[in-house]
Amino acid sequence: MPEMFWSVNQSLLVALVDTFKIFACTLIFAIPLGLVLSFGSMSKIRPLKYTIDLIVWVFRGTPLMLQLFVVFYIPGILLHNNIWGSGTDGRMLATIVAFSLNYACYFSVIFRGGIEGVPAGQREAGEVLGMTKSQIFFKITLLQMVKRVVPPMSNEIITLVKDTSLARVIGVVELTHAGYAYIKAAGIIWPLFYTAVFYLLFVGILTLLFNYIERRLSYFR
Amino acid sequence: MAILEVKNIEKHFGSTKVLKDVSFSLDEGNTLAIIGSSGSGKTTLLRCLNFLETPDHGTISVHGSTIFDAALPASENEKDLRRKRLHFGMVFQSFNLFPQYTALENVMLAEQLLAKERPDFKQNKKQIYAEIEEHGKALLTQMGLADRMDHYPHQLSGGQQQRVAIARALALQPDILCFDEPTSALDPELTGEVLKVIRGLAENKTTMVIVTHEMTFARDVADQIIFMDGGVVVEQGDAKQVIDNPQEERTRQFLSRYTQG
Structure with a gap:
């Protein structure tokens, strides 16, 4: 029995690497993309704003699981060619693309709230002191925006950890997939339930990290 | 005139x-x-x-x-x-101090950013920054805030915040100061x-x-x-x-x- 326990741990840890890959890559792509989308959604150019509003509506308005299916299968159906490449790497790539687009849309709304939440007087104070637009953004607005978006972003990022489990619908062997596989392969169900420990540890570490960031930014109001 | x-x-x-x-x-x-x-x-x-x-x-x-x-x-x-x-310098009704900077940093920020455009900035960086700091401290002292320079805006009373804002507006030596x-x-x-x-x-x-x-x-x-x-x-x-x-x-x-x- 102890050998079984260790072999389950081992295979779940391997799967956790893929879970982490989805998580980390999604953040790396979705944060900058979300910032770009948020600027677009505040643009005075109407067609641009409406296009971005439409994209955000579609990605927030349909299930992420459905988006995974669409991103993974539609290119093959339309182009008669699997653009994602064969095997696990292709599935992982499609997952990261779908997750990044989906999360960028959620992030863009949070970022917009963060930017618009900085009082206009801050920008005006910078302007009358002769600062350039980029100086105003980087020296004045940005940190105040970061402080505002940390609590809602921590919510989204914690949700992302658990959403990675959806990737199994297109065959990515992430944590939940690996736990589930033991039902068929070995006739045991406890590894599936045991995956909760890994998620909890992952989220626990993130929570500590967010608390630290909030503390670091608490020196101003 | x-x-x-x-x-x-x-x-x-x-x-x-x-x-x-x-x-x-x-x-x-x-x-x-x-x-x-x-x-x-x-x-x-x-x-x-x-x-x-x-x-x-x-x-x-x-x-x-x-x-x-x-x-x-x-x-x-x-x-x-x-x-x-x-x-023109401007002092706002609601102060509009930058919350993430201390009183002194609020006063110095614009001057420091402008100094980067000076042609001699790279050679004399240290000296220029020292002068700006001295100037900022002098302005805050003039405003009666010598002991509040390292305080953040939220640690100051409204009156103190507005005096920091006045010092900040004076730092760039405007011809006309508006309130x-x-x-x-x-x-x-x-x-x-x-x-x-x-x-x-x-x-x-x-x-x-x-x-x-x-x-x-x-x-x-x-x-x-x-x-x-x-x-x-x-x-x-x-x-x-x-x-x-x-x-x-x-x-x-x-x-x-x-x-x-």
Whole structure:
């Protein structure tokens, strides 16, 4: 029995690497993309704003699981060619693309709230002191925006950890997939339930990290 | 000689005319108080001087050279606009200090950023920053805040925050310092310390334009007064004369509300 326990741990840890890959890559792509989308959604150019509003509506308005299916299968159906490449790497790539687009849309709304939440007087104070637009953004607005978006972003990022489990619908062997596989392969169900420990540890570490960031930014109001 | 000349300024917001044919001039070292009820256009006028609003009509000249002319196309680059802005300093009603910076950092920030444009910045960086710090400290000391330099805005009282804001506006040595109701957001017991500082600046012959509701203060400190109502200048002239002996009926009505209360 102890050998079984260790072999389950081992295979779940391997799967956790893929879970982490989805998580980390999604953040790396979705944060900058979300910032770009948020600027677009505040643009005075109407067609641009409406296009971005439409994209955000579609990605927030349909299930992420459905988006995974669409991103993974539609290119093959339309182009008669699997653009994602064969095997696990292709599935992982499609997952990261779908997750990044989906999360960028959620992030863009949070970022917009963060930017618009900085009082206009801050920008005006910078302007009358002769600062350039980029100086105003980087020296004045940005940190105040970061402080505002940390609590809602921590919510989204914690949700992302658990959403990675959806990737199994297109065959990515992430944590939940690996736990589930033991039902068929070995006739045991406890590894599936045991995956909760890994998620909890992952989220626990993130929570500590967010608390630290909030503390670091608490020196101003 | 007039340091500031404002001619025929008009400003609309949509179909509402907020400023109608406003003209005045101000001599160097003098203080101008702009009074009037809420919505009379006084704040908009001040914001036009600081390029926070663009007038639809009229000109603004400083030291005899036109820095704004509504008749000319607004094609200037950001650098030009920034240089013109620096003729004016602005103290806001709600202070608008940068919360993530200490009092001293608030005062130094703009000067440090401008210093980067100096051709000798790379060679003399250390010395330039030392000078800016010395200047910032001197300004805060002048404001009576020598022991508050390392405090963040939220650790300061409203009166102290507004004095930091005044020091910040003075740091770039503007030709004309503007105040937009500098004491309106303060508790009555804190207005005195801010008014005292402004009074000191007037005694040192700082050219100032002050939008205010403090009539006694305006009478004592200002050289000139403009009374605005409905976007027009109803009356302007010597401060004591306008307050003590207003010529226009509307000015009398407005002032009577203050003397009665």
